[in-house]
Every structure is written in structure tokens, then in C-alpha cells.
Amino acid sequence: MVKTYINGVGSISAQKTFEGDFLEEIISNESENVIYAVQPSYKEVIPPASIRRMSKGVKMGIFTSNKALKEACIEVPDAIITGTGMGCVEDSDKFLKAILDNKEQFLTPTSFIQSTHNTVGAQIALGLQCKGYNFTYVNGAVSFESALLDAKLQLETSEANAILVGGIDETTQHTLDLYRLVNFIKNEKDQPFSVLNSNSKGVVFSEGSNFFVLENQQKTSSYATLEAINFFNELKISEVGEFICSFLDSNGIKIETIDAIVLGNNGDTQFDDYYTIASTLFSKTPQVYYKHLSGEYNTASSFGFWVASKILKNQLIPSAVKMNDLTKDNYTYVLLYNQYRGKDHSLILIKKC
């Protein structure tokens, strides 16, 4: 069977992940219920005229995809597959607001043109002149996982050799205000915010972009191999254990074989019980969490995938992401589990190479 290697990564998040190696500096947050991605200087990769025109999501996507491609020494990939929960909500909001505020008059097409969910993937393809396969998945918290699965299948069936895969989400003030109204975002008065031992509803919301180059061959830059991935639309809390165990079973792996589990805890008391089940199942395994660093957004799990890839390549778990005190001398298998609001449950298994 052809293996799927993670050969390049690029990340923009609420941490300074656009440069540096692996979370050496940490920005901690307990007081903001929305945290924004730390922005790099875009001039090196995007012409100044375009920087002004592009939404944050497109810029972040171009920057991080560029970084991942460079690291893997790929100029033009065979395919570009993106995942985004809310899509290009900045331009979408801008256009809708113009429609409503100006009663459908005096509109210009620019923001409409840039509002489609596939704009990031399309702009990357345009920039690279990549005429290959180009897909965008938009299913909430499994948008990125859908892209990963698609890429893995294409490498296994030899339809492609090198695929660019990413998860991107941007925010707008209006969407954030709406999420505050329905308590998807934590209430100000519930400070200090924490992901572990939280006692409040909702999440600290954020944005970001994480890209990866997946290939069918190992390189000096390789981080890990993507072994398996599965996702499921809805589960009861009582079904999570079975979901995880049958996934491991079908890959011939035992719970003890997992050297670290990366959990998507986001501090929402209504839904973090799902993760309690998982952490109980893996009580003897080093546990990792990351959404206190990245915040929550539909494709935050792509940041988790970045963390997991770095753990295997660097063979260490930075203290900032440790959920328990357990460590191992060698990390071979890492399992990721994520869900959002009780839906879109995903499992990803990666292995040291």
C-alpha cells in the first residue's frame, strides 16, 4: 500500500506559528473571548496591490500553502484540496451588508466574486498556475478532515503524487456578534477563560490557516505518515468509546500502542464530556490539547494536526500543550480526536516515519 507522507507544513494561528519551530513562545489568553491569528508580513509572498484586495483568509491560505510547499520542495502540486467551515465570510458579509444597507443598489461585484467558499483554493491555484484537481470541503468541523481523506485516497490510488491540503477559516465582526448572541462564544462575565476545568458554556473563538503537503514518498523534510482517518456526523456520548475502539481495531492498533492522544477540548461545558470519555480511555497515555492556544473555529483541528505532526518530527511534547504529566521516550503513533458541539466527530492516526 502506498504511504501518505506529511512533507511540509505551514501555520498561521493565534500563536506566532508563521515562523519559528514549535511553540517556543506562547501567547496565553484568559480574558478575550475572541482571539485573532497573528499575522505575518505578506509582502514576501503576495504583491502589495493584491494584499489590499484579498481577505484575511485568502492571505493566510496563500502564505501557509507557500510555506508548506517550500518545505516539501514542491513548486506545483498535483492537486489542491481545502477545507473551510465558514468560507470567505469576510467578503460574503461585505456583499450581503451592501445589499441590505443600499437596498440592492450601487453594488460592485468584487466581494461577490471573492465570496465563494472555494476562493482560497482557487487563488492558490491561480497563483501557482496549478491546473490539477481542486476541491473545497465545507462541512463544519470535518471540513479539513474531508480534505485529508480525499488526498489520502488519491495518493493511494496513484491519481496524484503531491497534494496540497489545508484548513482555513476567517472571522467577521458580524458573525462573531451573532455567535455571542447564541452563546457559541463565551460570555465576558465568565472570565477567566480556560479550556481545562472550564465551568462555562461556549468557546473562545478564533481563526487560522494550516496547510500541509502530502506525498507518496518520504523526504528529509517528512514529519509523519498519515495512517488512517475517519469521521462521523453525530454520536451520543455513550457511543464515543465504541467509535474510537473500532477505528483502532480496523487499523490493527491497541489503545496501549498510541503514544500520545491529541484532544480537541475547547472548554464548552455542554460538549467537553465527549473528550472526557476519550481521555478516560487513554488515561495511561500522554495527552495533548491545543485549543487554549489556537482558539476554536471550524478548521481548528488542522492546527491540532500541525501540533501532532510536530510532536512526531521533534519527538517531544511542548509543556504548553500537555494535558497530563505522562511522557514517553519515543513517540510512534499519535491519535487525534475532535468534535464540535457534539457533531462532526473525527479520528486521525499518524505515525512516525
Place this chain on the structure above:
Amino acid sequence: MGIISAIGNTVEENYNALISGKMGITDIEYIDTIHKNEIKVGEIKFTNQQLEQLLQLPQDNNFSRTAMLATIAAKQAVENAKIQDINECKTGFISATSVGGMDMTERFYYEYFDNESCRKYIKSQDAGDTTHNTAHYLGLKGLVTAISTACSSAANAIMMGAKLIETGQLDRVIVGGTDALSKFTINGFKTLMILSDTYNTPFDNNRKGLNLGEAAAYLVLESENIVKKNNKQVLAYITGFGNANDAFHQTASSENGEGAFLAMQKALKMANLDPSDIDYINAHGTATPNNDLSEGRAIIRIFNEDAPEFSSTKPFTGHTLAAAAAIEAVYSVLALQNDIMFPNKNFQTPMEEFNLRPITKLTQKPLQHVLSNSFGFGGNCSTVIFSKS
């Protein structure tokens, strides 16, 4: 298969409209827009309340119109495939949408802040919420995802579904797309100046642009094992597909139809067919000046001067965006089942750039392979080939 469109609420109604030449383009009734006198649309003549009743949704549901259309069509598809227990085998649902729950968002955008009762629709904006609502309604538990690549979306949902069956990830998958009309898309295409003020005329020299439409359609794809085990009747086979990017412009298609050419080429290669094996093309044919020229040139590049009969069915339904490739997949299968090719209505004057002429009359011919094209913003080009069972 299941479908709801401007020309019918079932597969049978759609087929009858196609063969009797009954088009569904009308004045707009259900959306309050200042453009209502300047445009025509392919509208499904049910109010949201009527759709809720059809589905017997509970009072507190948060289904957008997009989700309701999806659920009506997906439910029909499941019934048509005679599925008793939707979770009896590894089942997935892959749905395409371009605007998701925009119809609700644009209605309540400011009202959300003052009126608590509409806040259930806040999360409906999310494309994923549409898929979740439909999957939940069907009782489906499994791999559920959504694709949004503008007007080629549903073709890509079909491709991913076929891939998941072929690689053994799933035994059965419901694939298709849905989009409801919205002020957002009406104004978007209006600003791009590609909305016709009359009936759309694909591949006509004097074409003035597209009519927007709304629709949803789904197809049930099953593995060979499931078909054998349950002694299923196969409606058609998906034998090839291709996806490519034009990498030319965010919205416009390249002049030589590079992306479309590559998509058709890939699909033919995968199906192991020569261009001459294709009996009929269900073209994207939106009736915009740019699309029809670009698609026509790509067709000539693939088929030389002897292209098979082709037509665009968009004069019947309007351009239904992310649902277009799904409803046209249903039409392609109907073509194969009945050995019939649907007319390209409203065509009068051949385009001056080439000699391609769409068929304008309902035409009978034994069909083995039908090729269906769909292209979208972002240079997204998709082709699916359907073959007779």
C-alpha cells in the same frame, strides 16, 4: 434518484416536463427583490411554510430553504433506491451547496439582534448545518460531508462519493447538491451583468446571460457487493470523472476552455473511452457569453468537428448553481434509461465563433455513454460520464 426543481417535484415530473418541453422559468414570486421586473428565474413554487409541511418538520426546526429542498430530494432518492434501513451498511452523505443557509441569513441579518425567535437560524448559514439537518432527518449516521466549489459543486460531490465506494471506504453513499434562490446570488450575478432579462438561450449567438434557479437532487451510489447482495436494479453506472482547474481568472473561463478540456479529457481516460464513444453531452451551457464560448471551444478540442449531440437543460430549470450538476446527473441517467436526448430550448442563431449546434428537438437514439459538464467560479471544471446499466 430524487429531485425537486422548477420543472417538477419528483423524478417523474421532471422527466415529463423535459419530454413535453415544459420550461420552468417564470417571474419571481417568493423573494422580495427590486430586480423582480428585470429578471426571470427557475423557482420552486412552494413557500417555506409549505416545504416545512411537506417534510412535517417540528415547530422549532432551523431548516433553511436550501436544507428543506435537499431533504425533500434526498428522501425521494432513499425511497427510490428502496433502502429500508439507512444504516444497514457503511453509508455516507455528501452534499454540495454554494450559499448554504444564505436565504435565512439575508432575511434575519439585522433582526437577529432584536428578535430572539429567529436566532435558531444563526447556525443555518453554515453549509455544514444544511448537510447535518438532512442527514439527521434521514436518520443517517456515518460519513457526512459537504462540498462547495461554486457551480461545479454537485459534480464534485458525485466524484468524491464514487471514490469512497471504489476504495471500499463506504458501501453506499447519497450524493448531490442543493441551492435555494437568494437575494445574495441574484444581486451577485446581477453585478456581474450575466443575468438575462428574458429566457436564457444557451449556445445562441444572441445569448444574454443566465436565469438563476433553485433545486436539489441526489443519487444513491452503491457498491457492487451491495447491488449483488440485495439484488438491486442499477439505473446507470458512473464510469468516469475528471476535475481540473482553469487557473485563469476567479470568475471568467479561459478563452480556449483549458479547464473544461482537461476535465473532459481526464473523465474519458478514466472511463477508458474514446471521444467517439460519447453519445450525448449534457452541457453546462449557462447561456452567458463567456461560458458557452469557452465550453464550446473545449468540446471542439476534445471531439474535433464531430461532437455528439449536445444540449443544455438550463432553459428548463435555470442555473441552479451548486445543485446544477446533480439535477443534470438525474437528467443524464434519464436520458440513458429512455434513449432520449433533451432539447436545448430557446436556441435560434448559431454562434459565429464555431459550427457547433445544440439539438433543439427531443431526439431518440440508443445511448451508451452520456457526458455531463459543470463549471464554476474559481476555475473549477468538472465532468462526469454516466453509462448504461
